[in-house]
Each structure stands twice: as structure tokens, then as C-alpha cells.
Amino acid sequence: MIIIGAGSVGVPTALATAKGGLKTLVLDFLPSVAQADNKHAIGGIRATHSNIGKALLCKRSIEIFSEWEKKYGDDIWWHQGGYTFLAFSKEDEKVLKATVKLQKSFGLNIDFLTTERVKELIPGINEKGLLGGTYSPEDGNASPLLSLHSFFRHSKRLGAEYRFNEKVIGIDIKKNKIVGIKTNKAKYKTSAVINAAGAQAKEVGKLIGLDLPIKPESHEAGITEPVKKFFSPMVVDVRPYTDEKFGNSKNYYFYQNNEGKILFCLTPSPNIIGIDRRETSSFLPQIAKRMVQLLPRLKNIKIRRTWRGLYPMTKNGNPLVGKVGEVGGTLMLLVCVDKVLC
Numbered sequence: 001m002i003i004i005g006a007g008s009v010g011v012p013t014a015l016a017t018a019k020g021g022l023k024t025l026v027l028d029f030l031p032s033v034a035q036a037d038n039k040h041a042i043g044g045i046r047a048t049h050s051n052i053g054k055a056l057l058c059k060r061s062i063e064i065f066s067e068w069e070k071k072y073g074d075d076i077w078w079h080q081g082g083y084t085f086l087a088f089s090k091e092d093e094k095v096l097k098a099t100v101k102l103q104k105s106f107g108l109n110i111d112f113l114t115t116e117r118v119k120e121l122i123p124g125i126n127e128k129g130l131l132g133g134t135y136s137p138e139d140g141n142a143s144p145l146l147s148l149h150s151f152f153r154h155s156k157r158l159g160a161e162y163r164f165n166e167k168v169i170g171i172d173i174k175k176n177k178i179v180g181i182k183t184n185k186a187k188y189k190t191s192a193v194i195n196a197a198g199a200q201a202k203e204v205g206k207l208i209g210l211d212l213p214i215k216p217e218s219h220e221a222g223i224t225e226p227v228k229k230f231f232s233p234m235v236v237d238v239r240p241y242t243d244e245k246f247g248n249s250k251n252y253y254f255y256q257n258n259e260g261k262i263l264f265c266l267t268p269s270p271n272i273i274g275i276d277r278r279e280t281s282s283f284l285p286q287i288a289k290r291m292v293q294l295l296p297r298l299k300n301i302k303i304r305r306t307w308r309g310l311y312p313m314t315k316n317g318n319p320l321v322g323k324v325g326e327v328g329g330t331l332m333l334l335v336c337v338d339k340v341l342c
């Protein structure tokens with residue numbers, strides 16, 4: 001089994017294939033593990049999606065993350081602090097309540113809380129116009145880097161091999177079957193390949209003539225200095241925002257990690273398609289304004305750092321997973337997108 005990409009998808013997949021007894025090789029053109037978009041994630045992991053496939057997949061992620069330390073002995077900073085989506089309009093309240101009903105029918109533990117309960121969860125929240133919010137206590141967060149390094153070590157222990165600084169530039173096909181892989185350094189024989197190339201998955205698909213429906217979208221995030229822990233859930237403010245000076249955004253979300261630092265991220269509007277990972281000067285004033293308005297006690301907290309990375313997105317935000325029909329022997333598992341660390 002050859003896995004292209006040593007990131008959020010490739011490394012846990014290598015752990016699974018090595019554990020299942022397959023001779024596994026992971027190739028990445030970067031110099032070490034988790035050097036692309038894995039380290040740009042802020043670490044939120046939730047099962048509360050409105051698509052059943054995604055909800056069940058993420059429920060399994062939560063089981064894996066919550067049992068990880070007990071099973072493998074590594075602290076990956078898993079914290080089951082929940083997620084809360086806030087409602088500030090009748091329309092959002094209606095949509096969120098309908099989603100909760102659907103999610104409950106999938107067996108997910110989620111409720112719609114009153115404003116009073118939301119105020120207990122997020123002390124100091126500006127309650128002006130707040131109509132309540134969803135709360136899913138089993139969702140949580142973990143450190144993307146610690147998690148991936150732990151997956152990496154255990155996959156190697158089980159026999160997976162990694163080669164870095166090596167770019168896959170060709171996939172050899174004979175009689176409609178995969179027979180090998182070509183990199184900038186070597187050739188390998190294989191009958192099974194997994195495309196876990198994240199933002200470059202489309203380019204890897206093109207190596208066998210596939211036009212994969214995937215586009216990288218860039219998002220920015222940041223982290224503050226540590227302060228005493230005062231709230232647990234990932235807070236999602238779904239109100240769209242239009243501002244002449246600072247620009248437009250769809251929503252933003254933030255949580256406090258186990259060191260007391262607040263990690264935050266914003267969804268721009270419209271989406272920014274492309275592979276530019278250079279941070280902008282507009283992100284911080286834009287999100288700071290929104291966060292301080294929602295949680296005024298954040299106004300004096302210092303920001304340590306911001307960064308920009310890519311979400312490899314599909315049209316509906318669901319992962320693309322499956323075997324490629326026409327080319328026998330290929331298994332194309334494609335990028336797990338949007339809030340899934342599987």
C-alpha cells in the first residue's frame with residue numbers, strides 16, 4: 001500500500017493499513033510528518049453534522065480520540081468540552097432546532113439550550129439578542145500536532161515506512177491496473193495507492209486522468225496568550241458579517257485549549273479559493289472585532305500569532321472516499337475535509 005501524503009488523513013490511514021497487516025509506505029515531498037495543513041487546524045472535532053455519513057464518521061473519530069491516551073499512552077490534549085452554535089435570530093434558532101432534531105435521530109447527544117444555560121457555559125457572553133444555542137457535550141478538541149505525531153510513531157511501530165522529501169510525479173498503469181509509482185527520486189512497485197494529498201489531491205488525481213471535485217479554500221486562524229480557563233466548548237457564532245472597513249465573513253469559532261490559550265478561526269465570505277498560505281493584515285482586526293463584541297472580557301487578551309492554511313474542500317463539504325472504478329487496484333481515499341480529523 002502506498003499512501004501519498006503524511007498529513008491528517010495519510011498518517012492515521014497508514015496506522016490502520018499497517019495494523020491490518022499491509023506493507024505500507026507513505027511518501028511526502030515535505031521534510032517531515034504533519035508539515036502541510038494538519039498543523040494549520042485548530043483542533044476541533046465534532047460529530048454534530050447534519051449529514052448522516054459525516055456524523056457517523058466523526059462519531060468514530062471522537063471514540064478514537066477519547067480512548068487514545070488509555071490505549072496508546074500518549075497525551076494528545078483530548079478535551080471533551082463540547083461545541084455550541086449560537087442563535088441570534090429567529091431564523092437561526094429555527095434552523096438549529098431542526099438540525100438538533102435530525103442529529104438526535106442519528107443518536108447524537110445534542111440539545112438546544114436556553115440563553116441562561118448558554119450564559120453558564122460561556123461566562124461573560126454578550127446576551128444582547130441571544131436566543132440560546134445548541135450544545136453537544138461529547139464533541140471536543142485535541143492538538144493536531146500531538147495527535148498526528150502519536151499516530152506517526154505507532155504506525156512506524158507497526159511497520160509503516162515513511163519517505164520524506166519525495167514527490168509523487170507519476171502513477172504507472174498497465175492493462176488498466178496500477179502497477180507502480182514514480183517519484184522525483186525513485187520508482188516503486190505497488191497495486192494499491194491512497195491519495196491523501198490534501199490541497200494537492202486534485203493534482204494527484206490528474207496523474208491517472210481523474211478530475212476530482214476538490215478545491216482548496218484558505219482560512220486564517222490565531223492563538224492568544226494563556227489565561228485562566230473560563231469556558232470549555234468550541235463556540236460557533238454563525239451570524240454573517242458585512243463590514244466596509246474589515247471585510248465580510250460567514251462565521252467564526254473559538255475555544256480555550258488546555259493551556260488556557262484561545263484558538264480562533266474565521267470563515268471568509270465569499271470563500272477564498274486557491275493555495276495562497278500567506279497570512280493577511282485584514283484577518284485579525286476583522287475577527288478581533290467580532291470576538292470582543294461577543295465576549296467583551298477578551299478585549300485585553302494578547303494575540304501570540306496568526307496563520308493561514310487550506311481546507312481541501314468538496315462541493316458539499318463531505319469527504320470523498322472510495323475506490324476508483326476504471327483503474328483496477330487503485331484505492332483512492334481522498335482528503336477528509338472540514339472539521340474531521342479521522
Ligand SMILES: Cc1cc2nc3c(=O)[nH]c(=O)nc-3n(C[C@H](O)[C@H](O)[C@H](O)COP(=O)(O)OP(=O)(O)OC[C@H]3O[C@@H](n4cnc5c(N)ncnc54)[C@H](O)[C@@H]3O)c2cc1C
Nearest residue numbers: 005007008009036037038041042043044168198309339340
Ligand atoms: C485555519 C484552519 C483551521 C482548521 N481547523 C480545523 C479543525 O478545527 N478541525 C479539523 O478537523 N480540521 C480543521 N482544519 C482543516 C484541516 O487542517 C484539514 O482538513 C486537514 O489537515 C486536511 O488533511 P489532509 O491529510 O487532507 O492534508 P494535509 O494534512 O495537508 O496532508 C497532505 C500531505 O500530502 C502531501 N502531498 C501532496 N501532494 C504530494 C505529492 N505529489 N507527493 C508527495 N506528497 C504530497 C503534502 O506535502 C502534505 O503533507 C483547519 C484548516 C485551517 C486552514
